[in-house]
Amino acid sequence: MLSFFLRANAAFSMTTGLILTIAPSMTASWMGVQEAIWFRVVGIGLLAFSFLVAWQSNAQIPRWVSAIIQMDFAWVLGSLMLGIFNPWGFSGLGLWTMGGTAVIVLGFGIGQWLGFKRDLG
Structure with a gap:
């Protein structure tokens, strides 16, 4: 379960x-x-993050997996704050895109957390 969500x-x-x-x-x-x-800049950061997550899909070092889960939940919280306050004036389509991405990331975070508890907890 954990490997699946980390790979996704x-x-x-x-x-x-x-x-x-x-x-x-x-x-x-x-x-x-x-x-x-x-x-x-965000794209380059996501590329680095994706390599960390791919590595952990096999290595599954608890402190790194925990950090990935926390970063996913931080992404969701950050997206929520950007959506509420919209400091850069994202369009309606932009807000929907950001919100949809946050829902996907939330799904990864929850799946990883459940997998972490089952496989490593």
Whole structure:
């Protein structure tokens, strides 16, 4: 169970990271904002994160898996705060995209947490 959710998280993070890194201007337009550079920065961070998650899908070192779960929940909380306060003026489509991504990440976090408790707890 834990391996499944870690692998799915790694694949999703890698895909999202590649999109944000390769096409930050397209992403900014989609989200309804002008500044594209931050999408590339987040994309590079997601690529690094995806490698950590992929590594842990096999290694499953408890402190690293716990950190990944915490980072996923932090992503969801951060997305919620950005959605509520919308400091950069994301478009409606941008807010829905961010919210949908947060729901997916929440699913990974819950699945990983349950798998952690079952497999490593």
